[in-house]
Amino acid sequence: MPTVRPDVSCMEWGEFSGADLTRATAALSALQLGDKLSQRQVEYAIGYWVYISPMKDKAAVNQKIAQLKARGIDDYFVVPDAGPWLNAVSLGVFKTREAAQHFLDELRNSKGVRSAQIGERASKLKVTLFVLNGLDAKTGAELARIQKDFAGSELKDIPCALTR
Numbered sequence: 001m002p003t004v005r006p007d008v009s010c011m012e013w014g015e016f017s018g019a020d021l022t023r024a025t026a027a028l029s030a031l032q033l034g035d036k037l038s039q040r041q042v043e044y045a046i047g048y049w050v051y052i053s054p055m056k057d058k059a060a061v062n063q064k065i066a067q068l069k070a071r072g073i074d075d076y077f078v079v080p081d082a083g084p085w086l087n088a089v090s091l092g093v094f095k096t097r098e099a100a101q102h103f104l105d106e107l108r109n110s111k112g113v114r115s116a117q118i119g120e121r122a123s124k125l126k127v128t129l130f131v132l133n134g135l136d137a138k139t140g141a142e143l144a145r146i147q148k149d150f151a152g153s154e155l156k157d158i159p160c161a162l163t164r
Helices: 018-030 058-070 097-111 137-147
Strands: 009-016 037-044 047-052 089-094 116-121 125-135 154-158
Touching: 009 018, 009 137, 018 125, 047 097, 058 089, 089 097, 097 116, 125 137, 137 154
Parallel strands: none
Antiparallel strands: 009 125, 009 154, 037 125, 047 089, 047 116
């Protein structure tokens, strides 16, 4: 029979995708949590994206990418599929309009990107949540410190029942 232990806690931290998922994974691996760490994926049927409208040809795309890189933006995706979005540049996909707006504001204010906009994205958005079981107080505090480096992520306590 599982017993609840008051000296340990369980937490969930997320949601991550793209470069933030890579950074969060690296930060967690430094804590050497072993079997206390697992992850699960959540898929949303709709989301929002911050993008730059499709350009007429590959040369225009390359010029826009050079401008983005000059502004310190390396996380983007050029839409390769034939159709209305061919040669659009995706700068990020988000679950909520608010998160997309926050990112767009950041691009405009700190990076000087003026051509980006927000659109609804009727595709699947997969995000990762980390589940942390049996954490001691010290590790929980360290995780809370790390979480501050990931704007928009949420770290919350979840119920846990652990066997002794």
